[in-house]
Amino acid sequence: MEIKDKINSLIKENRICLFMKGTPDAPQCGFSMAISNVLKHLNVNFKGINVLDDENLRQGIKDFSDWPTIPQLYIDREFVGGCDIVKEMFEKGELKTLLKNKNLI
Amino acid sequence: MPLSEEKIKELIKEAIPDASIEIKDLMGDNNHYSAVIKSKLFNNLNKIEQHKLVYKSLKGKMGNELHALSIVTEGK
Numbered sequence: 001m002e003i004k005d006k007i008n009s010l011i012k013e014n015r016i017c018l019f020m021k022g023t024p025d026a027p028q029c030g031f032s033m034a035i036s037n038v039l040k041h042l043n044v045n046f047k048g049i050n051v052l053d054d055e056n057l058r059q060g061i062k063d064f065s066d067w068p069t070i071p072q073l074y075i076d077r078e079f080v081g082g083c084d085i086v087k088e089m090f091e092k093g094e095l096k097t098l099l100k101n102k103n104l105i
Numbered sequence: 106m107p108l109s110e111e112k113i114k115e116l117i118k119e120a121i122p123d124a125s126i127e128i129k130d131l132m133g134d135n136n137h138y139s140a141v142i143k144s145k146l147f148n149n150l151n152k153i154e155q156h157k158l159v160y161k162s163l164k165g166k167m168g169n170e171l172h173a174l175s176i177v178t179e180g181k
Contacts, residue, residue, distance in 0.1 A: 031173070067153075068160050068168040084175050085152045 003060035011074045014047035015104060019061045020071040024048040031083040032071045038090045044104055076102060107135035108171045113163070120162030121146055123181070137173045148180040 011017050016039065022028030024036045024046070039046045051058040051070055058070070065072055065079045073080045075098065080086060089095040099105040110128050117124055117140075124144040131137040140159075147155045155178035160167045167174060 031175075062168070066157065068165070070168075079153065081153055082156070084177065085156060088152070088177065 003056050004064060006057070007061060007064050010047070010049060011077045014074075015076055015102075016044055016046035016099075017074040018046055018048050018071060019051055019057075019074070020048050021050070021052050023050050028052060029070075031069075034083055035071045035073055035086050038086060038095070042090075042096060042099060042105060044099055075099070075104070108166060109135055110138070113138065113140070113171070113174070116164065116166070117142060117159060117162045121158065125181075131173075136171075138171075139175045139177075141177045141179070143179045143181050145181045147178050152178065 018024075018032075018035060018039065020027060020029070020032035020036060022032055024040070027033035027036050036048060049057070051061060061070065061072055062068055067079070067082060069082050071083055073082075073086050080095075080098075081089070086095065089098070096105065110130055113128060114126050117126055121142070121144045123146070124142050126143075127141045129139050131139055142159060146158065150158070156176060159176055159178065163171060163174075
């Protein structure tokens with residue numbers, strides 16, 4: 001499968017999809033841990049995809065989003081942001097509102 | 106090779122001339138920074154577009170030579 005198709009199906013199958021280094025239970029990077037903790041704190045179900053398991057995916061997701069860093073958060077197939085943006089949205093209460101509006105919380 | 110604070114500022118200024126930039130070297134290792142960047146260019150852009158503008162100014166260094174730069178962007 002083309003990497004683009006793989007990413008498309010991942011973000012289609014998982015309404016909240018976090019591309020990260022490591023897993024939600026064992027993050028391998030502080031930034032990935034930060035977003036993962038935010039989502040856990042908000043008590044939402046999310047799928048963590050470990051890009052370290054797949055070098056094609058690690059580069060593929062950067063190209064797909066036109067975004068140079070990981071983690072990357074997708075909600076309902078839409079790129080929400082990386083660590084800085086998600087953290088900022090969380091602090092301003094915007095992330096909670098977004099999730100509520102989508103009935104994900 | 107790590108990137109100096111001055112070099113980061115220079116690259117951002119090249120692409121975003123009116124930017125006011127505050128950078129902190131978080132660990133004193135020229136490798137983990139946080140920056141607050143304000144510019145008129147951000148005014149009508151959403152956060153993703155604002156951050157992309159900063160990443161583009163760093164010409165592919167983000168995620169490579171530059172391991173970690175956390176950014177906060179604001180309009181002016």
